[in-house]
């Protein structure tokens with residue numbers, strides 16, 4: 443339906459009572475839609491396929507990767523991760539998008555290598571730090587003096603054959619490295635360990651992704667990236 447046509451048509455109405463009826467009907471319909479979407483939003487869960495529109499009107503489909511009270515974290519078919527307000531997401535039951543965005547391997551199949559390579563790099567730098575894994579979350583991070591954590595959702599994303607649009611993808615492009623799945627996993631390991639090394643070398647007051655961090659990351663990329671990528675390649679072949 444053409445919105446502009448309807449608006450133009452309304453502007454031509456002369457009878458106030460008719461306008462009042464139209465206004466009430468529009469308001470009732472609006473309230474009904476909002477209530478429906480509120481109701482629907484309660485039933486969203488991780489793994490569901492949803493559709494949503496960008497501000498330019500383009501419609502996208504994606505899979506819910508995480509959720510908060512107000513927003514859904516959606517991995518879209520174009521590989522980008524969007525924060526979508528619950529009220530703007532529409533649940534879809536289509537399977538094709540799910541097939542397209544499915545990880546090529548189970549997280550559990552690469553997890554041991556992710557953990558052991560991280561521990562090896564930490565050891566080589568004289569760092570004693572637990573490396574842990576957390577299920578059902580995205581959060582992958584370094585916490586000073588506590589741990590490096592890999593989140594299940596983040597690992598699943600690295601295993602999904604879309605154009606990487608996260609930090610890992612940005613790092614791979616920065617160093618002009620192959621952004622295939624083994625490359626993404628290798629970069630993820632180098633990235634998290636670089637945080638730990640940079641913290642030890644430069645102290646606690648450096649910015650998380652500042653100059654010092656990239657000095658360390660570029661060292662690890664030079665000395666370790668190709669090797670680690672090859673290990674993941676072998677594992678996944």
Ligand SMILES: [Zn+2]
Pocket residue numbers: 609633637650651
């Ligand atoms: Zn980081």
